[in-house]
Amino acid sequence: MRISSLAIAVVAAGVFALPLTTFAAVAEPGHLTVVGGRFTNDTTPTFTWDAVSGATSYEVAVVGDGQEINVGTRTSYTSPELTDGWYSVIVRAIRGSSESTWASVVFEVDTQGPRLDDFDIETNGNKVTFSISARPDESYTIVRNCMLEVKDVGSYRMMIGSGSYFEYTVAFDDADDYKARISCDDLDDNVSTSSWKSFVSGDEIPPVEPTVVAKEGDRIKTACIKNASVKDPCHAVYYYGDDGKRHVFPNEVTYKSWYSTWSGI
Incomplete structure (x- = not known):
């Protein structure tokens, strides 16, 4: 905005009014x-103001x-291609021959994803555990997510x-040959992906039957298949005596000459 003021000059012959003009800063x-x-x-970042x-x-x-x-x-500007690093963007307004002071912002271009170690695979029957150490490329950011991909099976968000x-x-x-890889990203949306790694999944491990410890006075019977003959050795019964020894009944016939039922076996 133009501002006019009146300067008073005193000259020997009289008083004169001189208009002086100044301009407000931009x-x-x-x-x-x-x-x-x-x-x-x-x-190629864009800046606005x-x-x-x-x-x-x-x-x-x-x-x-x-x-x-x-x-x-225009109140925006898109930069030409920049390499990774720190920069400052500065902007000033122009009006005629007047210029404002510079406005400025510091920023960083970072296209590097997290640093990934070689990941580990541990197989326990049909259950396979995958683990990896992933660290950010820059100290100011963090690793946000890691995704496990098993080829032809599926993708899984890993637990931190x-x-x-x-x-x-x-x-x-199924017990079979598989391939897996892991991808991790940071807060700048940079992604790092490991190479594919092969592994073999085993069969499901059946539950372990609880172990029963025999004590004195117990009668112990082995397991038989369905419809096994009464003379099959699977019918053998052992009596764990007070003397700490096993006394055997070779089959059901002999056993039932002593006991009428299988109760207590």
């Missing part, structure tokens, strides 16, 4: 922003990667353990 562009955030994996009243154009530059560019009255440790256990229906 405001600095506000809310300079990196679209997508100051930590980005976009190698608020319009300045009366501005006829804007100058913008990415410090360290270019020169000042006049973008006219202590520190940078992730694991997941899969129960397979």
